[in-house]
Amino acid sequence: MALLGGIEAGGTKFICAVGTDPDNLQAQTRIETTTPDETLGQVVDFFRKQQKIEVIEAIGIGAFGPVGVNPGSEKFGWFLNTPKPGWQQVDFAGRMQRELGVKVGFDTDVNAAALAEHRWGNAQGLENFVYLTVGTGIGGGGMVAGKLIHGLLHPEMGHVLIPHDASADPFEGSCPFHKDCLEGLASGLAMEKRWGKKGIFLPPEHPAWALEAQYLAMGLMNYILTLSPQRIIMGGGVMAQKQLFPMVRAQVRERLNNYLDVPAIMRDIDSYIVPPGLGDKAGLAGAFALAEG
Amino acid sequence: MALLGGIEAGGTKFICAVGTDPDNLQAQTRIETTTPDETLGQVVDFFRKQQKIEVIEAIGIGAFGPVGVNPGSEKFGWFLNTPKPGWQQVDFAGRMQRELGVKVGFDTDVNAAALAEHRWGNAQGLENFVYLTVGTGIGGGGMVAGKLIHGLLHPEMGHVLIPHDASADPFEGSCPFHKDCLEGLASGLAMEKRWGKKGIFLPPEHPAWALEAQYLAMGLMNYILTLSPQRIIMGGGVMAQKQLFPMVRAQVRERLNNYLDVPAIMRDIDSYIVPPGLGDKAGLAGAFALAEG
Numbered sequence: 001m002a003l004l005g006g007i008e009a010g011g012t013k014f015i016c017a018v019g020t021d022p023d024n025l026q027a028q029t030r031i032e033t034t035t036p037d038e039t040l041g042q043v044v045d046f047f048r049k050q051q052k053i054e055v056i057e058a059i060g061i062g063a064f065g066p067v068g069v070n071p072g073s074e075k076f077g078w079f080l081n082t083p084k085p086g087w088q089q090v091d092f093a094g095r096m097q098r099e100l101g102v103k104v105g106f107d108t109d110v111n112a113a114a115l116a117e118h119r120w121g122n123a124q125g126l127e128n129f130v131y132l133t134v135g136t137g138i139g140g141g142g143m144v145a146g147k148l149i150h151g152l153l154h155p156e157m158g159h160v161l162i163p164h165d166a167s168a169d170p171f172e173g174s175c176p177f178h179k180d181c182l183e184g185l186a187s188g189l190a191m192e193k194r195w196g197k198k199g200i201f202l203p204p205e206h207p208a209w210a211l212e213a214q215y216l217a218m219g220l221m222n223y224i225l226t227l228s229p230q231r232i233i234m235g236g237g238v239m240a241q242k243q244l245f246p247m248v249r250a251q252v253r254e255r256l257n258n259y260l261d262v263p264a265i266m267r268d269i270d271s272y273i274v275p276p277g278l279g280d281k282a283g284l285a286g287a288f289a290l291a292e293g
Numbered sequence: 294m295a296l297l298g299g300i301e302a303g304g305t306k307f308i309c310a311v312g313t314d315p316d317n318l319q320a321q322t323r324i325e326t327t328t329p330d331e332t333l334g335q336v337v338d339f340f341r342k343q344q345k346i347e348v349i350e351a352i353g354i355g356a357f358g359p360v361g362v363n364p365g366s367e368k369f370g371w372f373l374n375t376p377k378p379g380w381q382q383v384d385f386a387g388r389m390q391r392e393l394g395v396k397v398g399f400d401t402d403v404n405a406a407a408l409a410e411h412r413w414g415n416a417q418g419l420e421n422f423v424y425l426t427v428g429t430g431i432g433g434g435g436m437v438a439g440k441l442i443h444g445l446l447h448p449e450m451g452h453v454l455i456p457h458d459a460s461a462d463p464f465e466g467s468c469p470f471h472k473d474c475l476e477g478l479a480s481g482l483a484m485e486k487r488w489g490k491k492g493i494f495l496p497p498e499h500p501a502w503a504l505e506a507q508y509l510a511m512g513l514m515n516y517i518l519t520l521s522p523q524r525i526i527m528g529g530g531v532m533a534q535k536q537l538f539p540m541v542r543a544q545v546r547e548r549l550n551n552y553l554d555v556p557a558i559m560r561d562i563d564s565y566i567v568p569p570g571l572g573d574k575a576g577l578a579g580a581f582a583l584a585e586g
Binding site for chain 2: 149150178218225256259
């Protein structure tokens with residue numbers, strides 16, 4: 001069996017693994033996201049150690065963004081103007097390819113997770129869906145007509161603009177580029193800055209969650225109106241707070257206000273806005289799917 | 294040569310034509326949009342008169358929305374919950390098919406125009422683009438991966454939510470479903486309600502246009518972040534005010550704030566946000582393209 005490698009490159013940690021598929025791993029490691037040189041150096045070290053044991057045919061990477069995903073671009077596989085300090089304009093895929101001498105598949109972390117959900121999880125059989133991750137940041141990906149969404153660059157749907165009533169929520173927003181875009185209002189980082197503690201320390205009845213559901217529903221409404229997805233999968237650390245799902249569903253329905261008269265929203269919204277079928281394994285599984293090409 | 298029919302079904306008027314292609318019309322008429330029975334009756338009359346002269350092989354329809362565009366749905370070709378009074382839940386394509394006995398191609402007016410721009414206009418060779426029409430209402434369509442965007446229903450991107458600073462612009466919005474969504478703030482109808490006269494009567498230096506450009510740019514920013522289009526084509530009556538284009542482009546760039554580091558936006562935005570290559574013929578041309586199937 002051919003060995004593949006997978007890298008789930010996140011803003012907090014990189015998960016690297018080697019195996020025949022995501023369910024059959026021979027080695028796995030977790031590397032802290034510090035500086036590009038240190039982190040990418042450790043990634044290379046991990047795979048080189050594995051290469052001494054057995055040949056790795058290809059490595060798949062799902063990376064936090066924005067990254068260059070157009071294979072025709074000279075910045076394919078680069079971190080571009082990411083808000084992550086120190087990580088702007090860093091060649092990632094190219095470095096892996098050169099230093100490890102393997103074929104590299106590359107996409108955003110969310111498109112990787114979307115691909116995994118399409119292959120093994122809650123998006124099987126769907127042609128149009130959105131995968132949104134709400135963690136430290138907010139990232140989105142998905143498919144239209146059965147293909148991962150790519151265009152000029154790639155979707156950065158976490159940064160869509162939404163209404164922000166500053167009299168009800170005076171927090172100015174945490175996004176260094178757009179202040180109170182969706183990510184700036186509803187990411188884990190935004191929650192932490194607004195309430196003075198991480199979401200995980202806020203009890204389920206805290207008003208933070210109703211506000212969070214309101215902002216997320218506004219974002220979802222914009223995706224629904226723009227992409228017309230057959231389903232929306234919501235993952236990431238913030239969505240581990242399961243009380244959010246019913247609140248988000250109710251808000252989406254209320255805000256759409258019967259405009260979209262389809263059973264998926266009017267009747268079956270519980271199976272329209274769902275958590276990932278693969279749980280927190282979607283990211284790494286997606287990296288393996290990208291390695292398979 | 295086979296004869297085709299095209300219907301550009303708008304909220305104000307229906308344009309119907311018969312010909313071998315949109316540049317070779319044998320008959321054309323304009324029918325006022327009043328009630329479904331009256332308007333659709335006149336449409337049938339027009340085509341029946343033409344059918345007495347020659348066989349019409351197929352008719353293509355591009356219709357204002359929301360309409361059912363999923364061929365598998367029992368409401369394929371219907372007007373659904375449109376804000377247009379009296380036009381909710383009306384079977385359109387089925388009636389044409391039954392009464393005229395021809396094959397009918399059907400999509401939204403904007404997807405029809407997008408298809409025409411892709412075949413003959415400013416979206417030739419592009420796989421991912423948005424076509425936005427800003428008229429009485431705001432509608433959007435386009436392609437992802439070379440296919441017209443369809444999913445659960447179809448995109449209704451004119452209704453995305455955007456920030457609305459009520460202290461700077463106290464107008465509450467004109468959308469009967471969402472009040473101050475993009476359409477509610479920036480459609481021709483919204484302009485008329487806010488300023489007390491139609492946009493066409495407001496001089497180019499009127500502050501209405503800067504506000505209009507601001508709202509449109511917010512909508513465009515959301516589409517760019519969600520769909521990552523290679524180009525955005527903006528048509529419709531409001532966009533006939535050419536002074537809007539440079540203002541919209543400048544606002545899009547300012548709001549994205551260097552987040553998307555791609556030449557199309559950073560350097561070539563004049564060819565990124567453009568009017569339709571087919572001008573106001575895109576709608577009817579798109580209907581013919583839909584008839585061709």
